[in-house]
Each structure stands twice: as structure tokens, then as C-alpha cells.
Amino acid sequence: MEIDIKRLARLAKLKFTPEEEEKYAAQMANIVAMVEKLPDLDASGPLIDPDNPMEFRKDEVEKKYSRDELLANAPEVQAGCVVVPKTVAE
Amino acid sequence: MELYRLTASELSRMMQKKEVSSVEVTRSVFDRIAKKEPEIEAYITLNEQAALQKAAEVDEKRAKGEPLSPLAGIPVGVKDNICVKGLPATCASKMLENFIPPYNATVIEKLNAQDCVYTGKLNMDEFAMGSSTETSYFKKTRNPFDLSRVPGGSSGGSAAAVAAGEAVVALGSDTGGSIRQPAAFCGVVGLKPTYGSVSRFGLVAFASSLDQIGPFGRSIEDVAMLYSAICGKDPYDTTTARREYPRFEAGFSADMQGVKIGIPDAYFGKGVSDEVRRLVMQAAHKYEEMGAALVPVTLPEPDYGLAAYYIIACAEASSNLARYDGVKYGYRTKNYKTLDEMYENTRSEGFGDEVKRRIMLGTYVLSSGYYDAYYKKAKFTQKLMEGMFREAFQKADFILSPTAPDTAFQFGENSDDQVKMYMNDILTVTANIAGLPALSFPCGFDSKGMPAGCQLIGGKFTEQRLLNAAYAYEKAAGGFDLSRTLD
Amino acid sequence: MIIGLEVHCELNTKSKIYCSCRSSFGAEVNSQCCPVCMGMPGTLPTLNEKVVDYAVKMGYALGCTINPVSKQDRKNYFYPDLPKAYQISQFDIPLCEHGHLDILVDGEEKRIGITRIHIEEDAGKLIHDESFAGTLVDFNRCGVPLIEIVSEPDLRSSAEAKAYLDTIRETVIYLGISDGKMQEGSIRCDINVSVHKPGEPFGTRVEMKNVNTFSGAVRAIEYEAARQIEVLEQGGVISQETRRWDDLKNCNFLLRSKEDAQDYRYFPEPDLATILLDEAHLQELKDSIPELPNKKTVRFMKEMGLPEEDARQLVESIEKAAYFEEIVKAGNGKIIPKDAANWVLGGISRVINETGKPIAEIGVTAEDLAELIGMLEAKEISSSAGNTVFEALLKNTGKHPKEIVREKGLAQVSDTGFLQQIVDQVVAANEKSVNDYRGGKTNALGFLVGQCMKASKGKGNPAIMREMLLNYLNG
Known part of the structure; x- marks a missing residue:
């Protein structure tokens, strides 16, 4: 069982030291061995549950929160916006 | 009489008769907290001032003769992954150490409508990932029966607080056994309701399709009372069911005559300790004495359930926990220049080991090339298991099994072996996978003096049936013995 | 492409x-x-x-x-x-x-x-x-x-x-x-753009993101196709990749490769x-889906005989298209749809632009406009009189075109005796223009026709007066 820890870490935005990588690789191999114990069944077809329909929301506007309340937990705020390191525009 | 020792239903009756006030009850619970908290460490945040103020308000309402609900003025503890406006909701993570939600969970709105008093926010495994509350970033909660042992998890703080009299009742959440296993470990009652009966709005998500909020109490009536207060359709959670719910505590029947109880062999098999097996079978035989019949039922292989559970739960968690990126709220690393460095360092520093492991596993099972073999297959296994349960309920009114393979273990005993730790959930996860209600009640003590839990699993929305059966046992046993933890 | x-x-x-x-x-x-x-x-x-x-x-x-x-x-x-x-x-x-x-x-x-x-x-x-x-x-x-x-x-x-x-x-x-x-x-x-030579299989496609205007889309496609052809002509290969369009620099650059x-x-x-x-x-x-613009455009062209550009312009606005159809309907098959289109795209559009009002608030009913168009087509009034009627309709007095024409005496005069009098007056009073015309400056004719219209207070039939002028000038 080859698990590409580096690739998964990149996808999950996590960073590991080489020692941690090794540790995680070993632990994940054990866990993956455990979760592979699934029954042999046909798993084709879409994952959808028609017996569980949803009630939709009416298209109505409701305003309950001020900007200050919503940004109160933000690590860095400037000019009414949260701030992140400069991004290359995408 | 120490008020903190009493159950919510007893306190409710006394308050209604104006024999005691909510302030007196609340005061008693906080005195108890002051005394026991240094050794138990069940709470992350205490809410004493606001609680006493709320209690005074309730007393005032009562003095004026305003109509009040049975839960009015009862001190309730809240697991720290349930949002209470203005109180931190840390999820026992460094990531959310300073996060204060500007909103209430729907269950809190419902309890507010009942005039409940909140004692504070209870410790848990980080983001509810764990079976011992050891993965909490802040503290280790100790089992009130034996301080060298874990209280179970992830709702370990809730179970320990209720057992030790640090809360009268409490809310927890259960994704794979996180209410039932700690209830079993701490000798209290815990109910994991049918998926869709309690709103998840304001419950910080671990695994959206499995998470469910539920009550802890020292009696079946208390659990029923708290469950009645929190269940119901919520327009803010599309996964809640539209249906009528009774007041469960009003409908108890202890009559077990002719009731068929399913006994799944595989759930008493390998991995289950002899003592736990014996104690749970004793409970089963007690039901026989009351006129119930024990019938063998075939349930899905526990191994299948565990595998499907870890795949689905971790997949959803990897996505649910992606929002903790240091941008909008929560922890942000000091070490970064670029956006990617900020993301990676924030998440690597903010999350603990177990959370990172599960995010990695979830990322793996969803990643291209593995999705079909793991995630999709696990979802189909889930459907298969739902079907097997439906069949079992053709034969039996509910199913009885141990809650956990063993009683509470020592700190550190399972910390280095994840698979061994995950085996703790093997008997509880199937109810989450199949969306079924399941309840754990104490059924005696092992030779170490630790409580064992008996689990009842029912068909969807058969909570009343489970509560009735547990109530019958409680009555026959003369109540659940918490004298050692309440003294 | x-x-x-x-x-x-x-x-x-x-x-x-x-x-x-x-x-x-x-x-x-x-x-x-x-x-x-x-x-x-x-x-x-x-x-x-x-x-x-x-x-x-x-x-x-x-x-x-x-x-x-x-x-x-x-x-x-x-x-x-x-x-x-x-x-x-x-x-x-x-x-x-x-x-x-x-x-x-x-x-x-x-x-x-x-x-x-x-x-x-x-x-x-x-x-x-x-x-x-x-x-x-x-x-x-x-x-x-x-x-x-x-x-x-x-x-x-x-x-x-x-x-x-x-x-x-x-x-x-x-x-x-x-x-x-x-x-x-x-x-x-x-x-997504790919290029290939005729008869050969499709080329590798390249995805371009960040195209936020329609004109940008045209430029982005032209640019990308040209880029791919150049790469291929130089013996290169196109790799499956995502590129980002930069509308200001008018070019795209690599965002990420397939790897x-x-x-x-x-x-x-x-x-x-x-x-x-x-x-x-x-x-x-x-059942709630209306006739869609692409179908409407084709119908306007095929059934109403409108040129593509007119049909498109009308269809671009739901209210203009609907108004146009109302006029044609009110005309009862007696007016030419193209004339109705001209009025909607001309006078009506001008008023919409000037006032910002929707057509319903401008107050010129489809029936009135159809009546006006009918009078113009029958040459009962001159086009300048038509404009006068239209301006009067905009005042929302509730009067219909025929009443307005009658009240203002705008009916076009085709009586040759009356018109000849006017032409004679105009040539007598504009000797310079007559000489200009005869000297080769043929555009003097337009001036003279204008003078005749003015003298007739807009009521004279300009075609007849023009004919009379030409007879005089060339005679």
C-alpha cells in the first residue's frame, strides 16, 4: 500500500517534517488496512437518495448580522475586509 | 440534601412547588463545580455569572406566576462544539481557542425558549475526534469513578460533568458513539437520536451525515425531557425530518410483556470483555424476567461498520475542517509570507495529531483514483447496512448489545495505536451509519468498580420505545447508582 | 477551430x-x-x-x-x-x-x-x-x-x-x-479552444479562464487560436492546460498545466x-417559457420581412419587440412591418434614451402609431408632418393622429396648381440657387425643395414639388 503523504498534505494544506511524514505514512497504512474491510458489493451507479427529499427555502431577504459582528473573530481586518497575503489574481 | 445530586425531573417538580429556587439549584451546582473541577476538569469555559443571572430571571418569572416549561431553571452543560452566542466554541482545539460565535445553535434557541440555565462549555476530543477526550488541546477530563481513567469520548466532558454532579443534564454530540461510549464509561444515560430528529445548525460539523446532538442525564426521565426539548424540524437544517414528536417523558410505559429484543451474536463476540458481556447479558435476562423475549438477529459485520464509518466520517471531516484556514476566524500562524505558507502553517500548528490524521485519511479516500474504492463503496455499504437493520427490526422491537467492548481504560492506554482506539467505536458506529436512534444506560459495575453500558438500538424514530425499555430497566434496578461519583 | x-x-x-x-x-x-x-x-x-x-x-x-x-x-x-x-x-x-x-x-x-x-x-x-x-x-x-x-x-x-x-x-x-x-x-x-487542419482529428484543447466580456471572448478566442497555430507551425505541440486571459494586455498566460x-x-x-x-x-x-429571442428574431425576419439587423435590435429588448408586434397587429395587415420597426428603433428608441421611461409610460399607443404609419404610407401626410404628429402624440393629449392632422392642417397637399404657385415663388426668390444648380452644383436642389416645404408650411408633397423644380431647372 503506497500512500503519497506529500500529495495528500498538499491537497489538505498541511505541512509535515520528514519524521512526521514517516510516522503518518505508517499510521495511515494501518488505518487504511482497517478501512479496507468493506464487503464485496457492486458500487456502481450514482449516490443519490430519492427517499430523502428536501424542503426549499423561500426567496426572501433577511438581515440579522452587522459587519462588525461577522468580522469580530477575524485575525486581520482592514477597511471592512479580512486581509490575506497578496494573491496572484486568478 | 445537596441539590446538585438530584435529577432534573426531581428539581423541576421541587421548583414548580417553589420548594427550591433556580438560583439555589444553580448555586449548588457551581459549588459542586468549584469542589470537583480541579480533579475532573470537565469544563473548558464556565458561565457562572450569566447562569446565576438567568436563574434569578427564571425565579422572578415563577414568582410572577408566568407559565414555565419543566426545564426552566435547570442547569445544563453544553459540549463545546455547540454554539452558544457570546460564549467561546473552541471544539477543544487551538484552532478555535478564541472563536466566539455570534449565533446560537438551534438546540440552544430551543433551550432558551424553555428558560434553561447554561453552566458552561464542556471538554471533548478535538473536533469530536476521539474516544477518550484525550485529544483535547486544553485539558484531560478524568473519569469520576477513577481519576486514572478516561471518561470516554468524544463527549467526555459532558458525561463526566453529569456523573460528578457538575451539571444536572448535558448536551453532547454523537458521530460514531461520542455520546453513548462516554455515558457508558461514566455510568450515566446518553441518547443518540435518529439522524434528522435534532437540528445540527450550530453544531460545529465533524461528519455532517452522521453527527447528531443528544442528551446526557442521570435518569431516563431526564434524558427524555431534554430530548423532547431539542428535537424537531428546523428550517435551517434541511436534513431534519418534518414530523410530530411527543413529549417523551410523558409517555413512559415499563411494560415489557411480549416485547422482542434482538440479540446480535457478533456484537457480543471478539473484542468484548467477559465482564462486559456478562453484565449486558444480565440486563437482557432482566428483560426476560419482565416478560420480554430474546431473539437472535443478524446484523452487519461490525468490521464493515467500522470501515464504512471511518471512511465516510473522515471524508466529510476533511471537507468540513477545510474552512479553518486562518482567514475569517480562529487561529492564524505567525510564520508566513505567502498565502500557501499561511494556510499550511496555520493548519499544521492549529490542529492536533488525531485531527490531522483524519483529515489526511479523508483526503485520501476522496482523492482521484481512490474515490470509488473507498468513499463510494463505503456509501453503498451504508445502504446495505440500513437494509440489514430493517430486516432485523422485522424480527425484533429493538436490539440490545454492549455499548463499548470494555469499561473505561487508563490514560495513554490506547493513544499510540489508532486502530485499537478506533475499536472502541465498533459497537456504536453502526447506529450512526444507519441513522438509527441508540441509547446507553448503566448496567452494573465490573470487578474494577467501573460502570458498563448497555446499548439499545431501535428503528428510525422509535426513541419512545428505547426510552420505555430503558425506563423499565431503571425501575427494576431501583435507579442508576452514582453514589460514588456524587458524594 | x-x-x-x-x-x-x-x-x-x-x-x-x-x-x-x-x-x-x-x-x-x-x-x-x-x-x-x-x-x-x-x-x-x-x-x-x-x-x-x-x-x-x-x-x-x-x-x-x-x-x-x-x-x-x-x-x-x-x-x-x-x-x-x-x-x-x-x-x-x-x-x-x-x-x-x-x-x-x-x-x-x-x-x-x-x-x-x-x-x-x-x-x-x-x-x-x-x-x-x-x-x-x-x-x-x-x-x-x-x-x-x-x-x-x-x-x-x-x-x-x-x-x-x-x-x-x-x-x-x-x-x-x-x-x-x-x-x-x-x-x-x-x-475551451483547439485547432486542427481540415480532415484531421480535433487538436488538444486549452481552457481559458477569466473572460468577463463578450468582446473579450472574441479577442481571447482569436488570440488563443493564433497562438496554437503558431506553436504547431513551429513544430511544437499543444499541451492540455489552463490559461488565464488578461483583457487589458490582450493576451493569455499559463495558469496550470495538466500535471x-x-x-x-x-x-x-x-x-x-x-x-x-x-x-x-x-x-x-x-408552460411559463415565453417565445425566445433567437426564435423571435428568425420569425421577424421570415414572417415580417425585417432585415436581420432590425430584427436583432428589436428582439434585444422584450418591450420593443412586443411593442413592434402590437403596432403590426394594430395595423391589421395594412402597414409594412419594416416601417413599424423603423419607428420603434427610431423615434421611440430616441424617446426611451432621452427620458429613460419604459414604452408604456411614453404614452404613444401602438394603435396611434399604426394609424400614423398608415397615413405616412398612404402619403396622406409628409414625413415632416409625421414627425410633427409624433411630437404631438408624445404630449399625451389623448388625441389620435387623424385628429392632430386635421387640427393642425397637416394633411399633405398634392394639388398641382397650389404647389406650382409655391415652386414659382421659391425659384423667383432664390435666383442664386437656381444659377448654382444650373452651374453644376446639383445639391442646390435639396435646398430649393426645403424652401418649397417651408413655404407650404410642411404640407406640400415634396416629391411632386421636387419634380416641378426639376422641370423648371432643366427646362
Whole structure:
């Protein structure tokens, strides 16, 4: 069982030291061995549950929160916006 | 009489008769907290001032003769992954150490409508990932029966607080056994309701399709009372069911005559300790004495359930926990220049080991090339298991099994072996996978003096049936013995 | 050249797709947000019913099959404008599939296949400004509802792509599901382009992102096709990659190659139950679809004999097209539709532009305009008198064209005796112009006709007077 820890870490935005990588690789191999114990069944077809329909929301506007309340937990705020390191525009 | 020792239903009756006030009850619970908290460490945040103020308000309402609900003025503890406006909701993570939600969970709105008093926010495994509350970033909660042992998890703080009299009742959440296993470990009652009966709005998500909020109490009536207060359709959670719910505590029947109880062999098999097996079978035989019949039922292989559970739960968690990126709220690393460095360092520093492991596993099972073999297959296994349960309920009114393979273990005993730790959930996860209600009640003590839990699993929305059966046992046993933890 | 388009169109619902925040353009930063659209812990989405309805309407408009059982999925990736770090979208079971759109290019109809239409949420806005050390994030747009319309690779030129985009835009406006305003980013697209020599198989396709205007789309396609041809002619190969269009620099550059393609880890959104649409409701939506602009344009051309440009211009506006049809109808087959089109695109459009009023408030009824056109066509009044009548109608006095003509004495005079008198007067009074004309300055004729019109107070038939002038001048 080859698990590409580096690739998964990149996808999950996590960073590991080489020692941690090794540790995680070993632990994940054990866990993956455990979760592979699934029954042999046909798993084709879409994952959808028609017996569980949803009630939709009416298209109505409701305003309950001020900007200050919503940004109160933000690590860095400037000019009414949260701030992140400069991004290359995408 | 120490008020903190009493159950919510007893306190409710006394308050209604104006024999005691909510302030007196609340005061008693906080005195108890002051005394026991240094050794138990069940709470992350205490809410004493606001609680006493709320209690005074309730007393005032009562003095004026305003109509009040049975839960009015009862001190309730809240697991720290349930949002209470203005109180931190840390999820026992460094990531959310300073996060204060500007909103209430729907269950809190419902309890507010009942005039409940909140004692504070209870410790848990980080983001509810764990079976011992050891993965909490802040503290280790100790089992009130034996301080060298874990209280179970992830709702370990809730179970320990209720057992030790640090809360009268409490809310927890259960994704794979996180209410039932700690209830079993701490000798209290815990109910994991049918998926869709309690709103998840304001419950910080671990695994959206499995998470469910539920009550802890020292009696079946208390659990029923708290469950009645929190269940119901919520327009803010599309996964809640539209249906009528009774007041469960009003409908108890202890009559077990002719009731068929399913006994799944595989759930008493390998991995289950002899003592736990014996104690749970004793409970089963007690039901026989009351006129119930024990019938063998075939349930899905526990191994299948565990595998499907870890795949689905971790997949959803990897996505649910992606929002903790240091941008909008929560922890942000000091070490970064670029956006990617900020993301990676924030998440690597903010999350603990177990959370990172599960995010990695979830990322793996969803990643291209593995999705079909793991995630999709696990979802189909889930459907298969739902079907097997439906069949079992053709034969039996509910199913009885141990809650956990063993009683509470020592700190550190399972910390280095994840698979061994995950085996703790093997008997509880199937109810989450199949969306079924399941309840754990104490059924005696092992030779170490630790409580064992008996689990009842029912068909969807058969909570009343489970509560009735547990109530019958409680009555026959003369109540659940918490004298050692309440003294 | 092979082109496929993925068009993102913002729906004009009142509230956002998954929460009750107002969904509108241009508000103060982070003023239209809530814990749900900001992805706060414990919050859950609830699906706006109008979003589903609008997407289904578009599906019917584009001849799609509607999936009555559908679901939503999470698309996972990290970016500061995506607060939950996943976008709720639809992956394997979109609301609408297998449709088509007929576009009009150079007077010919062409059918473009529609692969699918699905619903999803928009992301926030990143603000890059020199005055700030970092990038600022405004979450107002988070959760604004979008439909994504994916075409088959059936387009063969930038002109076809432009026609396709125009038709999509007109269609959403007709359905009333989107403002279709480009400058507010209501419609954006990603473009897939490949090139190949005739007779050879399709080339490798390159995806271009960030195309936010229709003219940009044309330039982006031309640029990318030229780039690919140049690479191939120099013996290079086209690799499957994503490029970013820069509208200011008028070029694109590499965003990511196939190797570092994103792994979005799609899976069914567990916070939302199944979308189930019942037959009666679907039928209701289907019945609500009006005649669509592409069909209307062709009908105006084929049945009304309008030139393509006129038909397009009329159809561009629902109210102008409807008004035009009302006039033709009021004319009872007696007026030429082209004349009605000229009035709608001329005088009426001018008044709309000047006053900003909708046609209904301008107060010129279709019946009145049809009456006016009828009088002009019968040469009962001159075109200048027609203008006078039109101006009078704009005053909303409640009087009809015939009354106005009668009151103002505008009826065109064709009595040759009366007209000859006027012509004689004018040539006598304008000796210089007569000499100019005879000296070769033929445009003096126009001046003289004008003078005759003036002398007749606008009532003289200009064609007859012109004929009389020519007789005199050339005689």
C-alpha cells in the first residue's frame, strides 16, 4: 500500500517534517488496512437518495448580522475586509 | 440534601412547588463545580455569572406566576462544539481557542425558549475526534469513578460533568458513539437520536451525515425531557425530518410483556470483555424476567461498520475542517509570507495529531483514483447496512448489545495505536451509519468498580420505545447508582 | 477551430442561493453577509427554491432534459474568496442535460449542443490595491446564485461564439432570471479552444479562464487560436492546460498545466438533502417559457420581412419587440412591418434614451402609431408632418393622429396648381440657387425643395414639388 503523504498534505494544506511524514505514512497504512474491510458489493451507479427529499427555502431577504459582528473573530481586518497575503489574481 | 445530586425531573417538580429556587439549584451546582473541577476538569469555559443571572430571571418569572416549561431553571452543560452566542466554541482545539460565535445553535434557541440555565462549555476530543477526550488541546477530563481513567469520548466532558454532579443534564454530540461510549464509561444515560430528529445548525460539523446532538442525564426521565426539548424540524437544517414528536417523558410505559429484543451474536463476540458481556447479558435476562423475549438477529459485520464509518466520517471531516484556514476566524500562524505558507502553517500548528490524521485519511479516500474504492463503496455499504437493520427490526422491537467492548481504560492506554482506539467505536458506529436512534444506560459495575453500558438500538424514530425499555430497566434496578461519583 | 463554452450566469433572485442575505451588486464591502455565506463553524446551507426554478426554466428554454431527482456536491479547494474551502455545485447529476441552442450567424441558423446546466454558488471578491500590504477579501458575492451552462464543442469561430453568448444573454433576460449585465459580471465564461487542419482529428484543447466580456471572448478566442497555430507551425505541440486571459494586455498566460491539475475531491453535499421536483411543478415552469429571442428574431425576419439587423435590435429588448408586434397587429395587415420597426428603433428608441421611461409610460399607443404609419404610407401626410404628429402624440393629449392632422392642417397637399404657385415663388426668390444648380452644383436642389416645404408650411408633397423644380431647372 503506497500512500503519497506529500500529495495528500498538499491537497489538505498541511505541512509535515520528514519524521512526521514517516510516522503518518505508517499510521495511515494501518488505518487504511482497517478501512479496507468493506464487503464485496457492486458500487456502481450514482449516490443519490430519492427517499430523502428536501424542503426549499423561500426567496426572501433577511438581515440579522452587522459587519462588525461577522468580522469580530477575524485575525486581520482592514477597511471592512479580512486581509490575506497578496494573491496572484486568478 | 445537596441539590446538585438530584435529577432534573426531581428539581423541576421541587421548583414548580417553589420548594427550591433556580438560583439555589444553580448555586449548588457551581459549588459542586468549584469542589470537583480541579480533579475532573470537565469544563473548558464556565458561565457562572450569566447562569446565576438567568436563574434569578427564571425565579422572578415563577414568582410572577408566568407559565414555565419543566426545564426552566435547570442547569445544563453544553459540549463545546455547540454554539452558544457570546460564549467561546473552541471544539477543544487551538484552532478555535478564541472563536466566539455570534449565533446560537438551534438546540440552544430551543433551550432558551424553555428558560434553561447554561453552566458552561464542556471538554471533548478535538473536533469530536476521539474516544477518550484525550485529544483535547486544553485539558484531560478524568473519569469520576477513577481519576486514572478516561471518561470516554468524544463527549467526555459532558458525561463526566453529569456523573460528578457538575451539571444536572448535558448536551453532547454523537458521530460514531461520542455520546453513548462516554455515558457508558461514566455510568450515566446518553441518547443518540435518529439522524434528522435534532437540528445540527450550530453544531460545529465533524461528519455532517452522521453527527447528531443528544442528551446526557442521570435518569431516563431526564434524558427524555431534554430530548423532547431539542428535537424537531428546523428550517435551517434541511436534513431534519418534518414530523410530530411527543413529549417523551410523558409517555413512559415499563411494560415489557411480549416485547422482542434482538440479540446480535457478533456484537457480543471478539473484542468484548467477559465482564462486559456478562453484565449486558444480565440486563437482557432482566428483560426476560419482565416478560420480554430474546431473539437472535443478524446484523452487519461490525468490521464493515467500522470501515464504512471511518471512511465516510473522515471524508466529510476533511471537507468540513477545510474552512479553518486562518482567514475569517480562529487561529492564524505567525510564520508566513505567502498565502500557501499561511494556510499550511496555520493548519499544521492549529490542529492536533488525531485531527490531522483524519483529515489526511479523508483526503485520501476522496482523492482521484481512490474515490470509488473507498468513499463510494463505503456509501453503498451504508445502504446495505440500513437494509440489514430493517430486516432485523422485522424480527425484533429493538436490539440490545454492549455499548463499548470494555469499561473505561487508563490514560495513554490506547493513544499510540489508532486502530485499537478506533475499536472502541465498533459497537456504536453502526447506529450512526444507519441513522438509527441508540441509547446507553448503566448496567452494573465490573470487578474494577467501573460502570458498563448497555446499548439499545431501535428503528428510525422509535426513541419512545428505547426510552420505555430503558425506563423499565431503571425501575427494576431501583435507579442508576452514582453514589460514588456524587458524594 | 473548435470552441466550447462554459458560461456562468448570475441569477437575479432576491436572496442568495444558500442563505437569506440580499444578493445584489455594488453594496458596501462585507455588508451582505451572514454566518452561513461566510462559512462559520456549525452553519448549514438551505437551498433557495427560486434558484432551482430559474435553472429549470433555462433548461426548458434550451431544450434540456430535466432531472427530477438531483443533488448537490462539494468541490474542494482552498482560496481566500471561498470561505468554506469548498464550493457547493453539482457534479454528476446536474438539474438539466442534453439540450441545444440555435444561434444566428450571417443569416443562417446553427444548432449548438448544450451538455448540461447546473446550479452553484459564486465566490467572494479579492481586492488588490497598492495601498494595502495584503489582499482584501469581500464576501458579499459569496453565495450569489449562478447557473453554469456548458456547451458541446460545436462552435467553429469567434463570431459563432459571440452569437452564442449574445443568444444566451438575450435568453436569460427574456426568462427574467438574470440581468445579463456584463459590466457587473452577471455573465462570465471559460473558453475551451483547439485547432486542427481540415480532415484531421480535433487538436488538444486549452481552457481559458477569466473572460468577463463578450468582446473579450472574441479577442481571447482569436488570440488563443493564433497562438496554437503558431506553436504547431513551429513544430511544437499543444499541451492540455489552463490559461488565464488578461483583457487589458490582450493576451493569455499559463495558469496550470495538466500535471498539476486540481483534484477537487467532489462528493455529495451531506448538508443538503435530495432535490426532488414533481411533475406538476415542472410542467408549470415549462408552460411559463415565453417565445425566445433567437426564435423571435428568425420569425421577424421570415414572417415580417425585417432585415436581420432590425430584427436583432428589436428582439434585444422584450418591450420593443412586443411593442413592434402590437403596432403590426394594430395595423391589421395594412402597414409594412419594416416601417413599424423603423419607428420603434427610431423615434421611440430616441424617446426611451432621452427620458429613460419604459414604452408604456411614453404614452404613444401602438394603435396611434399604426394609424400614423398608415397615413405616412398612404402619403396622406409628409414625413415632416409625421414627425410633427409624433411630437404631438408624445404630449399625451389623448388625441389620435387623424385628429392632430386635421387640427393642425397637416394633411399633405398634392394639388398641382397650389404647389406650382409655391415652386414659382421659391425659384423667383432664390435666383442664386437656381444659377448654382444650373452651374453644376446639383445639391442646390435639396435646398430649393426645403424652401418649397417651408413655404407650404410642411404640407406640400415634396416629391411632386421636387419634380416641378426639376422641370423648371432643366427646362
